Amino acid sequence: MNNYAVETRRRSRSLLIVEGKHEKNELFWLIFKCFPELNIDINDVWIYGTNIYKLYEDIVREYGNDWAKDRIDVDLPFVISKKEHMETVYYRNDFTNIILVFDYERHDPAFSEEKILEMQHCFEDSTDMGKLYLNYPMIESYLHLKSMPDGEYINRKIPVSLQPGDRYKCLVKSESVLGKFIELPHRIDKLSNTPDICN
Template sequence: MMNKEKTLFIFEGVKTEDRLVEKLERNFLGDRHAIKCVFDAEIYQLYRIIKGEKEFSIDIVSVLKERTAENAKILKDYNRDSFAYIYLFFDYDAHSTLADDDKVREMLSFFNDETGEGMLYISYPMVEAIRHFKDLESFKSLRVKCKRRNCPYKDECHDKDECLKEPHYKSVAATDSKPQLSNVNSYTEDVWRELITAHLCKANDLVNDTFTLPATLISQEAIFSKQFEKHICHKCPEVAVLSAFPLYVLDYFGCVRTIAKLNPCYTNIHAISTPVTDLH
């Protein structure tokens, strides 16, 4: 019988997410030896597969085996019961031709238990959000447009043509960030502390209106609800730039242990708490 403590990570993309988690494990989480697979498609395509199943249920391990020969090889000795925990990491990807905010809500409601169907984590707008960072003060208010041709207000927007000419978010994140963040392989433990601190403070600000490390866990459903309320459902739809991976760290360690691991950066935040708070 398989070890019931095994963990399965499911990534949207082939390279970036896997590499991020590998470095995050090495520098912050500790070696976990999780099994890692790639869905290799957007969250909305996963939604279509799930909706094709009876009563909105799915054996995600079987789905992965059927998608690629590589997944079939990795998972050949495993089934759903082999894994105690399943985590999915996907992008919001609101520019996708299949994008639909109601689908995101359904997916977050369905994938809300890592010991059941799995726990879904979403990066806004994409996985590159983890590196889109210069400093705490500018990151707090950092937002980007997210719908592009899917914008429901595009026909009444005077800046539509210019908006559609704006560079892809991957290019924006690459140029509008610290140069040393360009290569995730070079991220040290201190870099991870800084990035995790920034994203957790921002998630807390988004949901609880306070730019500090959270005192309670923050659900993915709460994050999407506030993204929609504060940024997405406006005349020019945006999202607050926010990576899924620091939220996974928070869930993994819990608030007290996370703050303890982030202690150097946490102290720095309190040292500059007045100007940061004033930006709110």
């Protein structure tokens, strides 16, 4: 007989892997409050802490340079938890859905269209290896609404010359009408009582 303690695994969990604290503490916190039917525990939102190109490097370190070409079955929860959560290693079969949300990061020195395409091709199913969503140009684009509703939002183009990211953040802050409705992150009571925002 041994005294090993094994953490009981919860099934039917959805894992959301995000780039930073802003995404977890502001955006997804707000989404989960507005849409409780999503049934995602905020503790199942993992902050990766860096960009998509570093994640790509971690996958290469674990599976080799040809992981995408060889169609290797990547276990993202394992790759990330091994690096970020050493006390408890998780595996893909611990989750029913895996969702990745990262910025496009065109200005990053490690930017590679090939890497982005490989990641999009491999991470295309949330119930398998995961589903990748890219923010363009960055996560703040969810705030870039000039009116409510904003019919032009889906076609809005941002010039590549609007770099670094702080310039885009300033543009969003000056053009967004959302600040008039909410003050992120935790004005949820007022938000949930505002028609056409959460319903």
